[in-house]
Amino acid sequence: MPKAVVCRELGPPESLRLETFESAPLAPGQVRVAIRAAGINFPDVLMAAGQYQLKPPLPFTPGVEAAGDVVEVNEAAGVTIGDKVIVKMRHGAYCDEAVATPSQLVPLPSTFDYAEGATFLAGHGTAYHALIDRGQIQPGEVLLVHGAGGGVGLAAVEIGKMLGATVIATASSDEKLAIAKARGAEHLVRYDQEPFRDAVKRITDGRGADVVFDPVGGEVFENSMRCINWGARLLIIGFTGGIGLAKTNLLMIKGASVLGVRAGEAVRKNPVLGEVRIKALTEWAEAGKIRPNISHRLPLEDYAQAMRLLIDRKAIGRVALTMR
Secondary structure, three states: OOOOEEEEOOHHHHHHHHEEEOOOOOOOOEEEEEEEEOOOHHHEEEEEHOOOOOOOOOOOOOOOOEEEEEEEOOOOOOOOOOOOOEEOOOOOOOEEEEEHHHHEEEEOOOOOOOHHHHOOOHHHHHHHHHHHHHHOOOOOEEEEEEEOOEEEEEEEEHHHHOOEEEEEEEEOOOHHHHHHHOOOOOOOEEEEOHHHHHHHHHHHOOOOOOEEEEEOOHEEEEEOOEEEEEEEEEEEEOOOOOOOOOOOOOOOOOOOEEEEOHHHHHHHHHHHHHHHHHHHHHHHHHHOOOOOOOOEEHHHHHHHHHHHHHHHHOOEEEEEEEEE
């Protein structure tokens, strides 16, 4: 019988359970996918704890992205048994079998394995939406990426460099910064060795960053306002380090903008954005220009350990669950 990680009570990863379930029959227009890998994302952790904006009714299975093989089709146009696909979900990816519709499926890039496909669209999709749709970054601008050792941060480094920006990456260790450098960062800053606001001013000869990509929040966001150029765009990706406070005087003086980034919600409001985004991302993937960095691949049974790698900041890039 297929297995799934199930949240029956809100709490930490250890409160989740691995359970078997009966395969549901397909309705017309649905497909069955044998899941080979699922990506671990911070929203999964928050959703299981009841701290995310989306609160599915209990019980539910966490996970917003997976990859696998189509094994059954019921009158679903454009999908064939044997197709290798990425599956987009609002939740439900931590399992070895899923029912989906064609609109949830994206062909797996030929350059990726299943784990790379399962850790691709959430991180790189967020970075794309942030830098292109929201930040409108231009060639030659300075991009400051916080949390550059994380999955979405590394995606921003990679895409920012490809778009012609000068990338300053900040992270907490030399190991994380080495990966950021390999993905295109030209300047590296360790939080514990130099205040990043001083480093940015030094690197830019006092001008500051044009775009700030911030999945951290808290004091990192607040200090970012003190090292920005005129007309800067501060992109709010998340708040793993707490909620930051916007000093309106600093924003006014610099003519700066603070922009919230919700890649998934933006597509639900305007589906055309998603079509353009996925087309660009898959073309770049096929051309070998972008690729998730997966530091850990663990079996489905080790879901709690995998989620803890993100919570404890031990992952570099992405973590994937793999299924037999």
